[in-house]
Amino acid sequence: MPDTTLPNSWDARAKGTSFFGFTDLPSIRDRGAIVLTHGQGSHVYDTDGNRYLDGNSGLWNMVAGFDHPGLTKAAQDQYARFPGYHAFFGRMADTTVQLSETLVDLSPYDDGRVFYTNSGSEANDTMVKMLWLLHAAEGNPNKRKVITRTNAYHGVTAVSASMTGKPYNAVFGLPLPGFLHLTCPHYWREGRDGESEADFLARLVDELEAMIALEGVDTIAGFFAEPVMGAGGVIPPVDGYFDAMLPVLRRHGIPVVSDEVICGFGRTGNVWGCEEYGFVPDAIVASKAMTAGYFPMGAVILGDELADRLQRATDAIEEFPHGFTASGHPVGCAVALKAAEVILTGPDPLIDRVRALTPRFQQGLKDLADHPHIGEWRGVGLMGALEAVKDKATKTPWDGHLSVSERIANTCTDHGLICRPLGQAIVLCPTFVMTDAEMDEMFTKLKAALDQVFDGLTA
Numbered sequence: 001m002p003d004t005t006l007p008n009s010w011d012a013r014a015k016g017t018s019f020f021g022f023t024d025l026p027s028i029r030d031r032g033a034i035v036l037t038h039g040q041g042s043h044v045y046d047t048d049g050n051r052y053l054d055g056n057s058g059l060w061n062m063v064a065g066f067d068h069p070g071l072t073k074a075a076q077d078q079y080a081r082f083p084g085y086h087a088f089f090g091r092m093a094d095t096t097v098q099l100s101e102t103l104v105d106l107s108p109y110d111d112g113r114v115f116y117t118n119s120g121s122e123a124n125d126t127m128v129k130m131l132w133l134l135h136a137a138e139g140n141p142n143k144r145k146v147i148t149r150t151n152a153y154h155g156v157t158a159v160s161a162s163m164t165g166k167p168y169n170a171v172f173g174l175p176l177p178g179f180l181h182l183t184c185p186h187y188w189r190e191g192r193d194g195e196s197e198a199d200f201l202a203r204l205v206d207e208l209e210a211m212i213a214l215e216g217v218d219t220i221a222g223f224f225a226e227p228v229m230g231a232g233g234v235i236p237p238v239d240g241y242f243d244a245m246l247p248v249l250r251r252h253g254i255p256v257v258s259d260e261v262i263c264g265f266g267r268t269g270n271v272w273g274c275e276e277y278g279f280v281p282d283a284i285v286a287s288k289a290m291t292a293g294y295f296p297m298g299a300v301i302l303g304d305e306l307a308d309r310l311q312r313a314t315d316a317i318e319e320f321p322h323g324f325t326a327s328g329h330p331v332g333c334a335v336a337l338k339a340a341e342v343i344l345t346g347p348d349p350l351i352d353r354v355r356a357l358t359p360r361f362q363q364g365l366k367d368l369a370d371h372p373h374i375g376e377w378r379g380v381g382l383m384g385a386l387e388a389v390k391d392k393a394t395k396t397p398w399d400g401h402l403s404v405s406e407r408i409a410n411t412c413t414d415h416g417l418i419c420r421p422l423g424q425a426i427v428l429c430p431t432f433v434m435t436d437a438e439m440d441e442m443f444t445k446l447k448a449a450l451d452q453v454f455d456g457l458t459a
């Protein structure tokens, strides 16, 4: 644990000069911040020389590990040749064009079109603006409301935070008006006493129908969903969810956007998470693993129909008045091209490793779910969570002031494992390069932390 009393420690310097996002401030006050220097494979190292197995791939994104030579070389080569350009005024780097071709090839679309951003939040904002613009151009200026789900995570900009279905956004006075949230499709937590999974699903579909009827279909711009909710706590939807919800949306002509920022690029064992559930959305939002975390980048990939409609809408005003200075940055594009090869299309692609590791990962979660204070394990591919409960039979959570999941994550850190507390769950999303032995070590360390924390709480 870093020494918080040393005035010139990295901890003191970090806390004195920088804000941390989404950080439990009491934890860093008591324990100090961790300042990192480098990484190797699935491990990272701090300024005190401590080594941590990162069970969260950085923030879901460093899927190829922290020292992939091909990815750094792709960046270095591009920096040497053409270190930066924009995608405005009809100019664009050749590398950017190549990445668009690759993304469309990887997408479920024949004639898809790509727009670049620097992050997932900006990609969701961009998608919403595209829908607003095209609906207005088609004579439907009132089609502006956006439907998402409670517990969804779509980002932090004013629009994407409004789409995010988390109570913490109330401190910002968000969501903005017109951002609607359906029930989270988490049967274990949201299912009512005696309600079957099928009945729960039927209730969610009825809720969607009622929302559309109440708000008026002529006011709704689109529906956004993560195939598996990530930052909501790794929540795969109730069985049959997309099969049941999508026909309702289609019948009303409401565009469906798959937020693939976490699921995309291999995390579920598919290129896109929507493949896991057998649906083809009207557009895809990508980021995170798209560059294996080696460059900040996001993208909207429009399917054929929305691409045509946006083209017509922008033709009418002779411009699409939107873009970021670094949209389509050639270094990011070079890295993403390499990441696509490393993860998906090259020799020995990492997605094969995702599929090979998944049974070991899920067995590890299942085994820990036998613990008397773990209420549920859940997950798809290499994303998973364990939900801590005070009482397993009644699914009663621990008192919030105990900060159970923070205690577990902090104890893991003491044992050299990084994992993430989310509500009362612990989230794991290992890199795609983790070895079998490292995965076993991850679960051994997590089990020791669970025993230590729960023994302390129940003593």
Ligand SMILES: *Cc1c(COP(=O)(O)O)cnc(C)c1O
Pocket: 118, 119, 120, 121, 122, 124, 153, 154, 155, 156, 226, 230, 231, 259, 260, 261, 262, 287, 288, 298
């Ligand atoms: C992380 C995330 C975002 C936001 O991406 P940023 O790059 O942090 O802005 C959006 N959607 C999902 C599903 C995410 O997990």
